[in-house]
Amino acid sequence: MLRKTAENVCPLRAGIEDKKHWAWRIAQHLESKGGPCHARHTVPLKSIMRMRWYLTALEGFQEQGMDVISSRELADRIGMSSAIVRKDFSYIGELGTPGLGYRVSYLQQRIHDILSSNTCLIVWVGAQWLSNALSMFVPTMDLNIRIVAALDTRPEWIGKQIGEWEILPLSDLPALLAGGGVDGAVLALPEDARRVADILVEAGVKGILNLTPATLSVPPEVSVRHVDLLGEMMALVLECSEAG
Amino acid sequence: MLRKTAENVCPLRAGIEDKKHWAWRIAQHLESKGGPCHARHTVPLKSIMRMRWYLTALEGFQEQGMDVISSRELADRIGMSSAIVRKDFSYIGELGTPGLGYRVSYLQQRIHDILSSNTCLIVWVGAQWLSNALSMFVPTMDLNIRIVAALDTRPEWIGKQIGEWEILPLSDLPALLAGGGVDGAVLALPEDARRVADILVEAGVKGILNLTPATLSVPPEVSVRHVDLLGEMMALVLECSEAG
């Protein structure tokens, strides 16, 4: 079963040859298409994170039958400033027409190209959260993120089926990573988060998205992003207290 | 049932008289204690978000029987730089001893004082996510965050009991907010997120923590924090590709 899963990873690696900066690969991608690619070879991280938002908004505009939209309209739709919208698009080319705006279908296609040009492969650790997470974001997920396996430490979860994933024991992780191509792990196990993180690191994971309230200490070559929901709640209250 | 819940909110308001910036209230709190409070009346948002991390780390050190620790040791524990640790503490006073370090118990007490001096009251929208979220962070939650009610739009969830919360219909929201003291809402309903957000805004919510993949457009007086898990996964992969 494990071997089967590990093999499943391999076909997904297609097109993921090297590990250079993704933004760089996007720039390459743009050049290879002969599009109007600016010399700039890095697209800011935050800008890339917004691309999917733009795509969703554009779908909405398309459904409304709008052919052309301004940065202002797009910005209002996703709750950003028009300046940041124009800036983001400027990183990936001159996509608009001064005085007029952006063609919805063209913009959609360009952003879709970029997002789908790189598929992120990750493993998910923590079965209980997986089912929720899936109901939340699976519809938009398959564009460029692929959960190649779901694991857990708790015996009562091992072997269960959640969506398309059969929950594997955490001890299968090294074999999964040996297949290569897996970029990172989502840590969503509330108990023993620090210990599980150590196991992830030892198995060779290069990045961890930490959804637990625990802080992790990892070697410098492993990158960690901490989504601290409690902290976010505190920040939310701070922000609206400030305004009110 | 609704009335009962709305009333339950009120006792929790104790000590939450005005809506000034929390950092400012922290500074006031420090001054009222006669502690060595610097003239600085704002503590950066990110700094406050880290305070709970420090507290957890300090508990660990205390269990290990350590009386005094350096900013370096604390930083390693939570995966930050020592400079940011010293900077954070400098916002709330001169807590350490040059050449020696920080006394664990004193530091613990000071941070605990600050975090517990303000309780954040929020409502949670989206029953399915609530149960997971609880297993993840309830142990550390009660320090300064309080979910006063859990709501949902889906009939099959209304009336169910999740932890200590009975799921209320979203239509109860205005009555809950009328009680006052509620600072924000967590939006964790995968379907119709934008429509539900409109309902939240109309009911008078001043801040929304958006856990859905949807982008929201709200009036400028409402603040939104978007925790975009898909975006975080992409960012994670970008980061570790960069390094590797």
Added chain:
DNA sequence: TGCTGTGAACCGGTTCACAGCA
């Protein structure tokens, strides 16, 4: 006239580097 594309200014937050204290 209206909107894009973008250099310059700005801003919050982090890191550097070191004076000064124990």
Added chain:
DNA sequence: TGCTGTGAACCGGTTCACAGCA
């Protein structure tokens, strides 16, 4: 000698403001 506390430099990212094009 060793560590804190902190001004200055730095940095990624956002906003401003406007030249220039349709």
